[in-house]
Amino acid sequence: MPSIRAAVAALAPFLGLVTLAACSQLGEPAGVVEVGTDAPDVRPTETVPTFAGTIERILQDKCQRCHSEGGIAPFPLESYEDIRGAASLSRAKVVAKEMPPWGAYDDDACKVQHKIKDDLRLTDDELAKLVGWIDNGMPRGDESLRPAPKHYPPVVLEGKTNTLTMAAPYPVLAAGGKDDIQCFPIDPGFVNDTWIGGTNVVPGASQVVHHVIVYVDPKGESAAKAGANQSYPCFGGPDVSNPSLLLAWAPGVPPTNYGDNVGLKIPKGARLVLQVHYHPTNASVADQTKFELRVLADKPDYVAQVLLLGNAKDDQGPIKLLPGPGDPATGPAFVIPANVADHTESMEVTLPETIQGFPLPTLSIAATGTHMHWAGVDMKVEIERKNPTEGQPAKECLVGTPKYDFNWQRGYAYDEPMEKLPTAAAGDKLRFTCKYDNTMGNKHVRKALAEQHIATPTEIHLGEQTLDEMCLGVLVVTRHANLLD
Ligand code: HEC
Incomplete structure (x- = not known):
């Protein structure tokens, strides 16, 4: 066993330097060293990572949330052929820490003291294995080691009480990749001050919705700004007086749940404004994004x-x-x-x-x-x-x-x-x-x-x-x- 640990540890430091290609097993399925006996979810430990034994699980855990058939990423990373075809670009993107998308890394100037929920980052070990595997000619491995397919269920806001939908579908043109940032005022219809215990964004055309920021417009001024598509361009913010923020969402952000005794206030008569950043793709599509809420029955203590x-x-x-x-x-x-x-x-x-x-x-x-x-x-x-x-x-x-x-x-x-x-x-x-x-x-x-x-x-x-x-x-x-x- 120590030798296996040593081999894995040797991978960890980094990356372009890893010379697994020199290994005699190049291109061949690696010997399986340790497979779970009874528990089906025990992961194989491989001296030389293969697709079947190691890499597919990393893709399942850290990529397929978005890179799956119908997901928000432009191509799936599910089969061996998928990752093989995208290998050099994927290598570059993971080494540059541009994929998975995540801005909050520790560096010398800032080390965060608390764990962050739903961390999308690759661990150093996952990064080393993925890069080492690509550099090693991407061995396919023993078919029998492949994990069961993983399906990410659609995200749901537990206890959802209200779904607010953009008033009309918004046409996102395939116009040569120009980004479009639009504000969509929505009337939540709250006649009393209302307390919210949970929030979630459900993108309509998820392939073009790049991020959504939800604002409270306390005086409802946004309604008068909406034009033909029930929206107005708004790069820097919703352009209303005293806006406050409810949620900043990007793909991969799970529903926010504050619990039953913590709430955000939406004053009576306020509008909500969905600021949506569209990143066009090859085809024109229509988007009608939704904002989900969990309204609390009573004023919370917090x-x-x-x-x-x-x-x-x-x-x-x-x-x-x-x-x-x-x-x-x-x-x-x-x-x-x-x-x-x-x-x-x-x-x-x-x-x-x-x-x-x-x-x-x-x-x-x-x-x-x-x-x-x-x-x-x-x-x-x-x-x-x-x-x-x-x-x-x-x-x-x-x-x-x-x-x-x-x-x-x-x-x-x-x-x-x-x-x-x-x-x-x-x-x-x-x-x-x-x-x-x-x-x-x-x-x-x-x-x-x-x-x-x-x-x-x-x-x-x-x-x-x-x-x-x-x-x-x-x-x-x-x-x-x-x-x-
Ligand atoms: C939270 C969603 C999400 C996750 C997780 C994610 N991706 Fe992506 N990825 C995207 C989206 C969306 C794009 C399209 C490019 C863009 O919009 O910036 C993309 C683009 C890419 C591209 C193409 C980049 C280009 O310049 O064309 C590669 C390669 C890639 N991802 C690899 C990966 C790999 C490998 C993983 C896992 C280790 C991963 N991604 C995880 C959402 C994701």
């Missing part, structure tokens, strides 16, 4: 809120822009120069002692996210606690997205019971650090400029338009309800 913090343009407001490279003599300014590959803007806010006359209660942070536009490449959100308590370190990185991609925005929920969640309290400092690559070397900048018929990068400022930037941290917090709620 309130969940999605906070969007950041976007400081200078150091004058409550959220202060910190000094950075290239600031003018007048003080910090949010300006991303053209043709700079690693420009950083950072900002900080100190949580106030009181809010609307009430002492700020301790907040439990249930989920996090980051939001920038096309030039954004890396963002982290950190907390520095004024009075660290047991289990809550003085400094903590809450989320880091060094693989940030506007196309794959989503929230990251901690996999912890409420009492183990990181907290934020009065006097604590939250810091947001955003990194931008404003060069033609950034494929998203290149594409965004091309769509606007602009030849070279230009200076970027804070704003809502495609070529503006943002630096927003998303924090889903829960706290005790108070009289104001």
